Amino acid sequence: MSSVTSPNPPGALRKGPGIASALRPTSMRWILRFFGSSIGKKYVMAVTGLLLVGFLVAHLAGNLLLYADESGGKFKAYAEGLHDLGPLLWAAELGLIGLFGLHVFYALQTLRDNRAARQSRYAVSASRGAKTLASATMPITGAIVLLFVIVHLVHFRLDDAFKGDDPAGLVKSTLASPLAAAIYLVGVGALTLHLSHAIQSALQTLGASHPNFNPVREKLGLGLAVLLGLGFASFPVYALIAWGGGNS
Amino acid sequence: MSAASPTAVQGAASPTGAAGTKQGLKLVLKVWRQGARGAPGQFETHELQNVSTDMSFLEMLDVLNEGLIREGKDPVAFEHDCREGICGSCGFVINGQAHGPQKETTVCQLHMRSFRSGETLVIEPFRATAFPILKDLVVDRSAFDRIVAAGGYVSVNTGSAPDANAILIPKDNAERAFDAAACIGCGACVAACPNGSAMLFVGAKVSHLAALPQGQSERDHRALDMVAAMDKEGFGDCSNHLECVASCPKGIAGTNIAQLNREFAKASLRSGSR
Numbered sequence: 048m049s050s051v052t053s054p055n056p057p058g059a060l061r062k063g064p065g066i067a068s069a070l071r072p073t074s075m076r077w078i079l080r081f082f083g084s085s086i087g088k089k090y091v092m093a094v095t096g097l098l099l100v101g102f103l104v105a106h107l108a109g110n111l112l113l114y115a116d117e118s119g120g121k122f123k124a125y126a127e128g129l130h131d132l133g134p135l136l137w138a139a140e141l142g143l144i145g146l147f148g149l150h151v152f153y154a155l156q157t158l159r160d161n162r163a164a165r166q167s168r169y170a171v172s173a174s175r176g177a178k179t180l181a182s183a184t185m186p187i188t189g190a191i192v193l194l195f196v197i198v199h200l201v202h203f204r205l206d207d208a209f210k211g212d213d214p215a216g217l218v219k220s221t222l223a224s225p226l227a228a229a230i231y232l233v234g235v236g237a238l239t240l241h242l243s244h245a246i247q248s249a250l251q252t253l254g255a256s257h258p259n260f261n262p263v264r265e266k267l268g269l270g271l272a273v274l275l276g277l278g279f280a281s282f283p284v285y286a287l288i289a290w291g292g293g294n295s
Numbered sequence: 296m297s298a299a300s301p302t303a304v305q306g307a308a309s310p311t312g313a314a315g316t317k318q319g320l321k322l323v324l325k326v327w328r329q330g331a332r333g334a335p336g337q338f339e340t341h342e343l344q345n346v347s348t349d350m351s352f353l354e355m356l357d358v359l360n361e362g363l364i365r366e367g368k369d370p371v372a373f374e375h376d377c378r379e380g381i382c383g384s385c386g387f388v389i390n391g392q393a394h395g396p397q398k399e400t401t402v403c404q405l406h407m408r409s410f411r412s413g414e415t416l417v418i419e420p421f422r423a424t425a426f427p428i429l430k431d432l433v434v435d436r437s438a439f440d441r442i443v444a445a446g447g448y449v450s451v452n453t454g455s456a457p458d459a460n461a462i463l464i465p466k467d468n469a470e471r472a473f474d475a476a477a478c479i480g481c482g483a484c485v486a487a488c489p490n491g492s493a494m495l496f497v498g499a500k501v502s503h504l505a506a507l508p509q510g511q512s513e514r515d516h517r518a519l520d521m522v523a524a525m526d527k528e529g530f531g532d533c534s535n536h537l538e539c540v541a542s543c544p545k546g547i548a549g550t551n552i553a554q555l556n557r558e559f560a561k562a563s564l565r566s567g568s569r
């Protein structure tokens with residue numbers, strides 16, 4: 048029985064132009080299509096976001112050396128170790144800027160898309176309890192973190208004294224001012240709220256979603272966000288209590 | 296914005312009603328009225344007396360409309376068909392919640408016993424750029440049809456019906472497919488999403504057919520083309536609030552969105568070498 052053979056070549060059954068049919072052999076158009084699509088944008092945000100979380104873990108681990116000794120010698124050794132990397136450090140920093148830039152760029156794109164997709168508001172707005180303070184304020188907390196990072200870089204990375212004899216001293220004298228401590232607490236607070244949604248959300252976007260482990264994924268994301276938040280917040284708090292007045 | 300003068304409509308004080316001597320509900324309805332696509336709209340206030348708690352929400356609107364027609368006024372337009380919660384025609388927003396307050400329930404299956412006497416109910420159409428309002432509570436959801444036409448099907452040769460069970464499907468796959476196939480295409484997910492995203496709907500369609508042997512040959516094209524159609528219609532990007540899941544009358548799970556993402560990424564990678 049040959050009646051099952053279709054007179055049409057395979058694929059001809061598909062109706063409509065379909066983007067896929069526009070692909071040429073060995074074409075790389077999929078890259079453009081992927082990164083221009085709604086899902087591709089979310090992938091970029093998720094991957095860059097998770098890599099930045101990885102950086103935060105390393106950053107916090109390094110900062111904790113501030114507590115290692117009174118003199119700040121361990122922290123200084125760590126800072127010098129980083130500077131000694133030379134071009135490698137530059138490459139790493141360029142990478143970080145790239146990740147951050149991509150994350151912000153795609154955040155602005157999705158923000159624009161989402162605003163356009165939902166122009167009119169409901170007269171009564173009522174959540175069904177799924178959206179959270181963190182998920183609803185992602186663009187705001189993200190913007191606060193962006194501003195905070197700029198201030199933070201000016202304070203330390205761009206201050207030549209940081210490459211000098213006493214980087215720990217610069218940290219102490221900077222954070223000991225109540226205004227600076229307040230800025231750091233706000234920045235870290237916004238970061239923590241951002242991450243409390245972001246980490247588990249990024250994993251869901253990357254496809255890590257199953258009824259068996261979704262509750263664990265959500266708790267792990269929240270737990271890591273809180274740990275990072277407490278860790279980073281400890282510096283301005285400690286600065287106010289232990290270092291406050293002395294150096295300011 | 297001049298709200299039309301409030302009308303008081305006598306509800307279905309059915310003498311044979313099961314409510315018996317029980318007094319029905321007194322409700323204040325604020326209903327969105329809009330003459331046509333793009334026309335300005337406003338809320339119109341109506342009072343209903345003695346509404347039977349046994350009525351569905353749509354039956355309550357029928358009562359309102361009968362009263363409006365008797366008064367020579369324009370009845371409130373809303374969509375409905377099966378009134379059994381299976382067709383996906385009905386749907387609007389009650390007090391900020393798509394399909395109203397009851398979990399996993401369409402407005403046609405939502406009963407007035409879910410409300411208290413004296414309540415004010417604000418009734419609005421689904422609001423999303425991709426779902427333009429046509430009249431009152433009726434929105435144009437043909438964007439969903441175009442997404443499905445882009446790939447939400449399997450191609451089969453027509454002819455005599457194939458043998459049942461000619462293709463064996465493992466029970467787990469059948470159940471996963473059926474869970475996703477429960478989507479009735481009502482659009483509440485889009486209405487509830489702060490981003491106006493359709494990813495729960497598209498995720499349900501893609502996951503449904505990806506779980507079945509019949510869906511395999513067109514699997515990659517389906518994911519690519521349906522996502523392209525979704526983006527073209529102007530739906531937003533998912534940011535995992537998952538208000539869609541909480542609002543879905545059929546309990547479609549958020550895992551379908553993650554699967555959509557995986558299917559799209561895999562299909563994109565594979566399409567590059569073609």
Ligand code: SF4
Nearest residue numbers: 478479481482484543
């Ligand atoms: S996923 Fe749920 S809310 Fe969305 S269209 Fe399907 S049934 Fe309706």
Ligand code: FES
Nearest residue numbers: 376378383385403
């Ligand atoms: S009218 Fe068919 S689902 Fe409500």
